[in-house]
Amino acid sequence: MKKIVFLLLTLLILGSLFWWGVKRSAPSVKTEPRLVVSGYVPYTLAKQIAGDSAEILMLLPPGAEPHSFEPTPGVLIALNQADAFIYISDELEPWAKELAQTVGARTQVLALAKSFPTVQDPHVWMNIQQAQLMAYQIAALLAKIAPQNRAVTDENYFKLASELDDLQTQFSQALATCKYHEVVHIGHLAFGNLLQPYGLTLTALSGTAHEGEHSVKKLTELIREIKDKQLPAIFTEESVSPGLSRTVATETGVQILPLYSIEHISKQDFENQVTYAELMRRNLQSLTRGLICQAS
Numbered sequence: 257m258k259k260i261v262f263l264l265l266t267l268l269i270l271g272s273l274f275w276w277g278v279k280r281s282a283p284s285v286k287t288e289p290r291l292v293v294s295g296y297v298p299y300t301l302a303k304q305i306a307g308d309s310a311e312i313l314m315l316l317p318p319g320a321e322p323h324s325f326e327p328t329p330g331v332l333i334a335l336n337q338a339d340a341f342i343y344i345s346d347e348l349e350p351w352a353k354e355l356a357q358t359v360g361a362r363t364q365v366l367a368l369a370k371s372f373p374t375v376q377d378p379h380v381w382m383n384i385q386q387a388q389l390m391a392y393q394i395a396a397l398l399a400k401i402a403p404q405n406r407a408v409t410d411e412n413y414f415k416l417a418s419e420l421d422d423l424q425t426q427f428s429q430a431l432a433t434c435k436y437h438e439v440v441h442i443g444h445l446a447f448g449n450l451l452q453p454y455g456l457t458l459t460a461l462s463g464t465a466h467e468g469e470h471s472v473k474k475l476t477e478l479i480r481e482i483k484d485k486q487l488p489a490i491f492t493e494e495s496v497s498p499g500l501s502r503t504v505a506t507e508t509g510v511q512i513l514p515l516y517s518i519e520h521i522s523k524q525d526f527e528n529q530v531t532y533a534e535l536m537r538r539n540l541q542s543l544t545r546g547l548i549c550q551a552s
């Protein structure tokens with residue numbers, strides 16, 4: 257009996273430490289509603305919509321990749337104290353699917369890509385239109401669980417929706433003018449949904465999940481492709497060792513440009529609360545330079 261009481265007390269303390277951590281990083285937040293989100297994509301969208309009217313706990317720490325995650329007991333407590341748990345999809349985050357099955361009745365569960373048509377690439381938010389649908393779902397959830405904050409969250413949502421409309425126009429205008437139409441990415445296959453609406457193709461070093469080992473054969477194929485097509489640039493991402501893209505660049509003489517999958521966020525960008533639209537504008541800047549397009 258004593259053992260059980262001790263275990264429960266430990267879990268309660270761990271749970272409150274989680275929320276305390278959130279409060280400490282943002283001292284002005286009010287106490288409700290409490291949202292738990294899987295990673296940076298739902299975090300940044302929810303943050304833009306809720307502002308300071310909600311506490312938001314992001315499970316994946318900055319620097320981690322979303323395809324795998326080991327939840328601690330404190331996560332389970334925080335989840336059960338939350339008003340909502342938001343994640344992207346069972347396909348992208350199988351660990352979040354398991355967590356969603358453990359929550360109690362008070363916690364609403366929202367899998368943002370659940371209503372999207374089944375796609376092979378789970379990085380659905382890289383399509384701006386789908387990111388807009390995700391933002392809408394978050395705004396609707398907030399209106400339901402915290403109707404008292406609706407004036408603020410509705411206003412923030414409309415601002416975000418309009419920012420995403422502008423972003424889409426910028427992408428359409430700039431990417432319609434490119435000299436090259438092929439993106440060679442020294443990273444994982446996360447950008448197909450971003451490029452496909454603009455008629456651009458993607459070849460990546462690894463598949464849709466982050467794979468530890470990269471094959472020399474694939475790297476050699478990419479180098480041949482860059483030389484054959486005389487591409488001026490390659491693209492890479494923060495979660496991949498810079499040595500790989502440097503090897504390709506040395507071999508081919510191309511420039512290296514960064515792309516941001518947003519699911520992976522650096523500590524610095526997290527501290528600066530860089531938004532979805534800001535990261536996408538960085539992507540547009542890289543694509544415009546690397547594919548030789550006219551900046552809008």
Ligand SMILES: [Zn+2]
Binds near residue numbers: 379444446464466517
């Ligand atoms: Zn990914």
